[in-house]
Amino acid sequence: MVTKASQPAPGFNRELTEIIHRFCQALEKAGIHCQQILLYGSQRSGKAREGSDIDLIVVSPDWARYGWRERLELLGITAARILEPIQAQGFTPDEIAQRDISPFWQYILDHEATIVSSAF
Incomplete structure (x- = not known):
């Protein structure tokens, strides 16, 4: 799990919070605890401009039972079900802690990502 302190994201607002909450609720129904x-x-x-997507990383131990393609498929289907432009990637806490992810995602986690929720 990512534990760095984070400042609120500049573009973070109530509407974005509600979208992320609905996305997590839909993932919960699919068996993924956010x-x-x-x-x-x-x-x-x-x-972000009008039409910009919402880039998220979903950390959950439940991803352990899915391969990479299955994770992307489940995340994409879930975003489509709530009719929101979400592009998401899923990792387990262990994958992050052990740095068992690509250098690209490690960079995003270390330098670009802001924690917006620790369990919805």
């Missing part, structure tokens, strides 16, 4: 949610990309930096 242990932690991180925001990155244009929504985090405050540079």
